[in-house]
Amino acid sequence: MRKKLIIIGLVVVVTIVVALSVFNTGTTVDSVSLFATAQKGEFTVEVTTTGELSAEKSTKIVGPTAARDYGIRNMTVSKLVDEGTQVKEGDYVAELDRGELFEKVQAEKDQLTAQIAEFDNAKIDTALTLRGERDKLLNIDYSIGEKKLQLEQSQYEPPATIEKYKNELKKLVRDKSRAEENYKLKVQQAKANMVEETTDLNRRRNRYNSGQELLKSFTIYAPQDGMVIYTKGGFGGDRIVEGSSISAYSPDVAELPDLSRMISTTFINEVDIRKVKVGQPVEIGLDAFPEKKLTGQVKRVARVGQQNPNSDAKVFEVIVTVNERDTELRPSMTTSNVVVTKKLESVIFIPLECLHVYQDSINYVIKKNGSLQEVKVGLTNSNEAIIDMGVLEGDELYMSMPDNIDGKEPNLIPELNGKRNEKYDLNPNENTLDDNSKWVMPDGSPMSERLIQTLKDRGITDPEQAKTMMGGARGGRARGGAAAGATSGSSQK
Secondary structure, eight states, X not given: OHHHHHHHHHHHHHHHHHHHHHHHHHHHHHHHHTEEXXXXXXXXXXXXXXXXXXESSEEEEEOOGGGGGGTOOEEEEEEEOOTTOEEOTTOEEEEEOOHHHHHHHHHHHHHHHHHHHHHHHHHHHHHHHHHHXXXXXXXXXXXXXXXXXXXXXXXXXXXXXHHHHHHHHHHHHHHHHHHHHHHHHHHHHHHHHHHHHHHHHHHHHHHHHHHHHHHHHTEEEOSSSEEOEEOBOTTTOOBOOTTOEEXXXXXXXXXXXXXXXXXXXXXXXXXXXXXXXXXXXXXXXXXXXXXXXXXXXXXXXXXXXXXXXXXXXXXXXXXXXXOSOOTTOOTTOEEEEEEEEEEEEEEEEEEGGGOEEETTTEXXXXXXXXXXXXXXXXXXXXXXXXXXXXXOTTOEEEXXXXXXXXXXXXXXXXXXXXXXXXXXXXXXXXOOSSOGGGOBXXXXXXXXXXXXXXXHHTTOOOHHHHHHHHHHHHHHHHHOHHHHHHHHHHHHO
């Protein structure tokens, strides 16, 4: 029994020794992995962010814009084809609720009926009035004939009687002249009244007919061939789906994107935006197709930031054009965008894990011999940092904090004395966000953000050149037709 216990004890001891050996081996492997070597070569400064694909150009599928003429401000989408449906020009796309418009058209029909009755009454009244005036003229003609006959038969009457008959005849002739003038005025008045009544009737009839056509336009068809993509409501609203309400002033129902030319819209934080400018290359990845690697170029950088809804940080919209054409690309796909802001040759760089901070102002590394060395950090990307001073190519550095450095202080670089609190200018030659004061009109007033961006998109980056150009354009317009025509012609090109 005692011998058996001794054997069990030996087995336990051997097991512990083996376990310790394995543990120590793992520690050795881990300790080796804690070192990195300072390298010298090409260094790429990148800004990495996510974006969303969309078509650079697309055709809007819109509802009837004339609905607001009938006092309709919003329309409900009662039916809408599935997103991604391939349609041909003239194919059915959506149906809007006609309830409110139908009631208004019925009211227009009732008013048209009343207007027709009023028009008929006006015709009858006009006919009766003119008939009465013509009867007056006939009666006067009869009276004049009788008076002439009476005057002819009065040749043997006293002179006073004859003179009386003559005066009565003159009065009848004068009354006829006035009656004829009144008849002409009545005719003109009747014509004016009938023109007014006809105009009112036509206006009412046209409004009713346009209402009937508008009811038909509540069924929406594709303006061209393409794939239906749901769009967002005005001013950054929710996506338009069945049951959504669209505004009569912006009746976008869906869109037909041009999938041959895609862009990625992304938002970059205010810390990194000063590194990004128009024309920089972009490496684009797709979450839906991880194996695809696309390229692109920064097309536009917003000059005004906006609040990030998920944090307190400000972000700036950046538009990236996709160089490749791929039939598998679809709007709303998520992209990973790596903006290459700068490439440097023959610089020393190390992993970010090798950098440490001492007393909130001194950047340092830990060399393999255990010494702490201050460094001057240059540009950085998401994984590595350039070291301008303090590290040589081939130096081996700790990637984590070892246990035996408590109480040690880094060896300082004398050249950095008095400069350690200065912020390193990440990209001094690139455009900043606060240079709008240089962009002014010829009269000294500041240019709008939109005008500045338009000029830059056209390749005009010098504020003085822009000021001179705007002055010339204004002068040309002021001088008259020839200059104005030249300006119009150039804009059409």
